[in-house]
Amino acid sequence: MIDKKRMVDLEEENITFQEIMDAYEFDTRRLRPGEKIEAKVVKISDEWIFIDLSEKSEGYIDKTEFADESGELSLKEGDIITAYFLSSRNSEKLFTTKLGSTPMAGDHLQEAFRNEIPVKGTVEKEVKGGYEIKIAGSFRAFCPYSHACIEKSETGNDYVGKHLEFMILEFGEKGRNVVLSRRPIIELERKKEKEALKKTLFEGMMVEGKVISIRNFGAFIEVGAIQGLLPISEIGWGRVNDINEVLSVGEKIAVKIIAIDWERERITLSLKATMPDPWDEIENKYPDGSVHSGEVTRMTKFGAFVTLEPGIDGLVHISQIGKGKKIKHPSDVLELQQTVSVIVERLDMENKRISLRFSDHHQQNTTEEALKEQLNMYTGNSATSMGTLGDILKGKLSKK
Numbered sequence: 001m002i003d004k005k006r007m008v009d010l011e012e013e014n015i016t017f018q019e020i021m022d023a024y025e026f027d028t029r030r031l032r033p034g035e036k037i038e039a040k041v042v043k044i045s046d047e048w049i050f051i052d053l054s055e056k057s058e059g060y061i062d063k064t065e066f067a068d069e070s071g072e073l074s075l076k077e078g079d080i081i082t083a084y085f086l087s088s089r090n091s092e093k094l095f096t097t098k099l100g101s102t103p104m105a106g107d108h109l110q111e112a113f114r115n116e117i118p119v120k121g122t123v124e125k126e127v128k129g130g131y132e133i134k135i136a137g138s139f140r141a142f143c144p145y146s147h148a149c150i151e152k153s154e155t156g157n158d159y160v161g162k163h164l165e166f167m168i169l170e171f172g173e174k175g176r177n178v179v180l181s182r183r184p185i186i187e188l189e190r191k192k193e194k195e196a197l198k199k200t201l202f203e204g205m206m207v208e209g210k211v212i213s214i215r216n217f218g219a220f221i222e223v224g225a226i227q228g229l230l231p232i233s234e235i236g237w238g239r240v241n242d243i244n245e246v247l248s249v250g251e252k253i254a255v256k257i258i259a260i261d262w263e264r265e266r267i268t269l270s271l272k273a274t275m276p277d278p279w280d281e282i283e284n285k286y287p288d289g290s291v292h293s294g295e296v297t298r299m300t301k302f303g304a305f306v307t308l309e310p311g312i313d314g315l316v317h318i319s320q321i322g323k324g325k326k327i328k329h330p331s332d333v334l335e336l337q338q339t340v341s342v343i344v345e346r347l348d349m350e351n352k353r354i355s356l357r358f359s360d361h362h363q364q365n366t367t368e369e370a371l372k373e374q375l376n377m378y379t380g381n382s383a384t385s386m387g388t389l390g391d392i393l394k395g396k397l398s399k400k
Contacts, residue, residue, distance in 0.1 A: 031085040031093065036115060039095075041079045049075070051083065051095065059083070059093040066097075084117045098165055109136055109178070113171035118185060123162050131159065133166065133180055140178075141166075147181035193225030194265075201226075201267070203257050206274070211251045214243050221255060221269055228267035230255060235271050237278055237311025239297060278311040279352055286312070286344050291359050296330075296338045304330040306342055306356055314354035316342065321358070 031037075039051035039059065049061040061083060066074050075081065083095040098118040112119055121135035123143075130144040143166065148159065166180035201207070201223075209221035209228065218231040232240055240246055247253070259268035286292065286308065294306035294314070303317045321330050334340075341359040348354070 031088070032111075035085045036082065036117075037085065037095075038080055038082050041075060041077050041081060044073070044077055051081065053093065057093070059085075059095045061095045061097065084111075084115060086111075109139065109168065110171060113168040116167060116184075118165045118167055119180070121164060121166055121180065123160050123164065125160060126157075135166070135178070135180070141168075141180045142178070143180040143182065147183050149182040149186045190225040197224050197226055198262060201257060201260065203260055205257045206254060207257060207269075208252060208254050209269070211247050211249050211253065214247060214249060216243075219243055219247050221253070223267070223269075226265075226267060228255075228257070228269040230269045230271060234258070234269065234273070237272050237275060238307070238309075272311075278309060279349075282312065282354075283347065283349070286347065286354065288344055288346060290344050291341060292344070293339060293341055294356075296334050296336055296340060299330040299334065299336070301329060304334055306340060308342075308354075312354070314342065314344070314356035316340075316356045316358060320356075323358075 037053075039053060041049055042052045042058065043050040044063070047063055049063050049066060051059045051061065053059050063073075068074065081097065083097050086094045086096050088094070096117070098120055109119070111117065119135050121133040121141065124132045124134050124140075126132075127142070130142055131148060133141045133143050135141050147169070164182065165185045166182055167184040168178060169181045170177065170179035172178075207223050209223040211219050212222045212227065213220045216232075218229050219235075221228045221230050232243060235243065235246055253271060254274055255269040255271050256273040257267060258270045258273060259266075261267075292308050294308045296304050297307045297313065298305040301318070303315050304321060305313045305315055307313050316330075318327065318330060321327060321333060325333075327333060342356040343359050345355040345357050
C-alpha cells in the first residue's frame with residue numbers, strides 16, 4: 001500500500017507524478033541479490049556506512065571496505081557510491097562494494113559472478129598455469145597467469161601473499177570450480193586514472209615517466225595510466241642512430257608534453273625540449289667567416305651536411321665541393337664520418353640554417369689527394385707505394 005502521508009509530502013514539494021511513482025516503486029520492489037545501485041552516503045558510524053535508498057529506507061555497508069591500512073576512510077557523508085545488494089535481514093538491507101572474506105560472502109559468490117561484483121582474495125600459492133586464490137573465507141579459486149596482470153618488475157613469489165581484487169570469470173560446481181581474473185579490475189582502475197589525468201595534463205607540461213619499450217622509431221613512456229610516444233627525433237638535439245645507446249627499458253626520465261590528442265589517446269613527448277637549445281648561442285659560437293672542424297654526417301645530390309656539434313648541422317653545397325671538378329654526388333670526393341675543415345658563410349637564424357664552404361686547408365688536402373690519384377693512374381703505382389707528391393716529382397726529375 002502507498003504511504004498517503006509520503007504522497008502528500010511529495011506533492012507539496014512539486015514533484016512530478018512520474019517521480020512519485022518511481023519513489024513508490026523503489027520502496028515496494030524487492031532488490032535482487034547482486035543488484036547494482038547508486039546511493040548517497042548519509043551517515044558514518046563506528047562500524048557501518050549507511051546509504052540512502054529512498055526517503056524511508058536505508059542500507060548499510062561494512063566500514064572496513066572503505067578504510068586503508070591505516071584506517072583512513074576514502075569517502076565522506078554526501079558522497080555518491082556504487083554498491084551491490086547482498087541480503088535483507090529484519091528489514092535491514094546489506095550492501096557491498098566488493099565481496100570479501102566474511103561468513104556471508106560465500107552465499108553470494110553466484111550473484112557476484114552473474115552481476116560482475118568484484119571479490120577480494122588472497123594469493124595462496126603458485127600452481128601449474130597460474131595461482132591459487134582464497135576467496136570468501138574458504139573457497140579456493142584459480143587465476144591463470146594471463147589474467148594475473150603481474151607488473152614486469154614483479155616475480156611469481158612477489159605475487160604470493162598479496163590481498164587483491166578479482167572478477168569471477170567462471171563459477172561452477174557450486175563454487176568448487178571458480179576462475180578469476182585481475183584484468184577487468186586493472187582496466188577499470190586505469191580508466192579512472194586516465195580520466196583523472198585528462199584533467200591535469202596539458203601541452204608544455206613537464207612530467208616524469210618510465211621507459212616501457214623501445215622501437216626503431218622511438219620509445220614508449222608510461223606516465224601514470226597513460227602511455228606517450230617519445231619519437232627518435234625528440235630524444236636529443238643531435239642525430240640518434242640507436243635509441244638503446246641513449247635510453248634503457250625501466251629507466252625513469254623527465255620529458256615535456258608537446259602534443260595531446262585525447263580522441264585518439266595519443267600523447268607526444270620530448271626529451272630534447274628539456275635540454276638547452278644549442279641555437280641559443282649560435283651567433284656567438286659560429287659567426288660568419290669563422291673556421292671550424294666538423295664531421296660529414298649526411299650527403300644528398302645537392303650537397304653534404306656537416307655536424308659542427310650535436311644539433312648544429314651546416315650544408316656545403318655541391319658547387320663548393322668539387323672546386324672546379326664536376327661531380328655528380330658529394331660521395332665522389334667525400335666519405336661519411338670524414339672530418340673536414342669548414343668556414344661559416346652565412347647564418348639563417350629564422351630558419352635555423354648554416355651555409356658552409358670548405359676552408360683552404362681542406363681544399364689543399366683535397367687537391368693533393370686528387371693529384372696523387374691522377375699520378376697513380378698515370379704511373380700505374382699503388383696508392384700505398386706512391387709516397388708523397390714531392391717524392392713522385394723528385395723521382396721524375398732524377399730520371400731526366
